[in-house]
Amino acid sequence: MINQSIFFAIHPDAPKDMRVFGDKIKSSGTRGSTKAVGFESKDFQPTPGLQIPELISSFRGGIDTILFSFPSVPLYGNTERTDAYKSLIQALRIGTNFIIVHYESDRETIGNWFTAAGHSLSAISWVPIPSYVDFTDWAEDAYVALRDAHDNTFYLMEPWEFPRSGDQLLADSIEEYTHLNSIQAPLIFQGGNCLIADDFWILGKDYYQDTIDYIQDHTLPLRVNPGQKVEDLVRQSFSDYVDKNRPMFVAGTKKKIPLAAYVGSKENDEFILDIVGAGTGPYQPIFHIDMFMSLIGKNEEGKFEMMVGSPKLGNELLGLSDRAHNLQAAYDEIARSFEKEGIIVHRNPLVHYPEFTGRKIPIKYLQNLAIQNPDDKDVNSALKDLYSLGARENDFALVRNWHHITSNNCLVENSEKFGKHVYLPTFGHGEYTQLSALDDHMKDLWESFGFTVHQLGDFNSFAKRQGVVHCISKFIKRSD
Structure with a gap:
């Protein structure tokens, strides 16, 4: 992954709550409502412990209960982020239930967003977080949602560690204020790197490989028995803790992606x-699979269909040039791996989008970063690029x-x-009207599969932080 300190040294104005950062493992407000919206009360005692874990689908069934995290209303104010959130709240069906993680001081403002869209406050379970605890709006990532098929209890399953902001504290708070249970697995995963189909589920290879590596260096408390392969232990552990009945498909390239974080041109x-x-993983062209894959469902012949993004199609649509760091070959390899499993894969345009930051950085500054970080191959590689193009220490480079997108x-x-x-x-707004071609294309594509398309507001500010709509929400319960 990209070196975070060097990234901010080069691009200090970048959002501090980018989804990609805090992505690698490292060696009291007033109580709100305690009802659990969307969950039936039980007339029996559930069996203690998780018996038959079953992940909540990424696509199948109506959205019964969904979770959002709002770290601070002043963070949004009247900005683009607020309008984007409001467009999603407006689009979701009346009768949908919500779990809202928030600061107590923001509850009234957030409640007004929902009532203005026609939702009832009785449809919301509030989860207040102390004002001194930082957390992000990336509600998808800190856990996976599942139910125990043995007794129909619902869980948030956390990974072994989750180092992004205070998000690793949220599941315990959600457990306190709802009927969801919080539980932890000795495995490496994040919700955004998991997609759940009918007969299988998908884990991005980056975290599969991390789990193997951390077992081998004894970071995780899992023991490989004599004669057992570590890969078999990993798959068995994901079955025991995450999904008992669906086989796990690992999505990623066979070899590490040879990409430097910085390129001089x-x-x-x-x-x-x-x-x-900044958004690339070791074995994935984007660090979370929910950024470049979408599940559609089974067609009339019973074949499962999905989409995998293609920068080449995105560049053709917008008239942009293909570049090596668009990583087209990685997307193609992953698409082929699903096709070999008998899945119908449709390709859709995805754009690796360039934007000048307004910053000019002295070559001398880069030289100093390279000296201070001699083991960081990325910044040294970029310096070599610039030197080969004729740059000298008194020159400047646009960042x-x-x-x-x-x-x-x-x-x-x-x-x-x-x-x-x-x-x-949607993205074709303001100075980004060029991207409206992508919005129109994706609307037509989903309609061709028989879907009613709800086009949401401007999500450019989210995309710049390496996340979009799926990242800011969490499916907790699905209806038929």
Whole structure:
């Protein structure tokens, strides 16, 4: 992963709550409502402990209960983020139940967002967090949601560690204020790197490999027995803790992706330092699979269908140039791996989008960073690029950051009761009107699969932080 301190040294104005940071493992407010909206009361005692874990689907069934985390209303104010959230709240079906993680002082403002959209406050379970605890709005990642098929109890399953802000504290608070249970697994995963289909579920390879590595270096408390392969232990452990009945499909490239985080280039006599690796994983073209994959469901022939993003299609749609750091080959390899499993894979445009930060960085400054971080191959590689193009220590380089514009990161419900709906972010707003071609294309594509498309507001500010709609929400319960 990209070195966080070097990234902010080069791009100090970048959002501090980017989804990709805090992604690697490292060796009292007033009580609110305690009702659990959307969950039936039980007339029997559930069996203690998790017996048959079953992940909540990423696409199948209506959205019965969904979770959001709002770290601070002043953070949003009247900004683009507020409007994006309001567009999603407005689009979700009346009767949907919500769990809202928030600061107590923001409850009235947040409640007004929901009532203005026609939702009842009785549909909300409030989970207040002490004002001195930092957390993010990336509600998808700190756990996976599952139910115990043995007694129909619901759980938030946490990974062994989750080092992003205070998000690792949220599951315990949610357990306190709802009927959800909090539990932990000795495994490495994040919700955004998992997608759950009917007959299988998908884990991004980065965390699969991390789990193997941390077992081998004894970071995780799992023991490989004599004659046992570590890979078999990992799969068995994910079955025991995460999903008992669905087989796990690992999505990623066979070999590590050879990408430097920074690339030096020259355009129109200007030296440029491109930040190209902030959203890339070791075996994944984007660090979470929910950023470049979407599940559709089974067709009339019973074949499962899905989408996998393609930067090449995105560049063709927008008239942009293909670049090596778009990593087209990695997306193609992953798409082929699913096709070999008998899954129908549709390709959709996805854009690795460049944006100048307004910052000019002295080559001398980069030299000093390289001296201070001699083991960091990325910044040294970029310096070599710039030197080869004629840059010298008294020259400057424009800093250009690349982020992913992806409609794959959406909310999908394929329901017998409610029909087929998809909630899509849009990007073709203001100075980004060029991206409206992507919005239109994705609307047409989902409609061709029989979905009603709900186009949401402007999600550019989220995409710049390497996350979109699926990242800021968590499916807790699905209806038929």
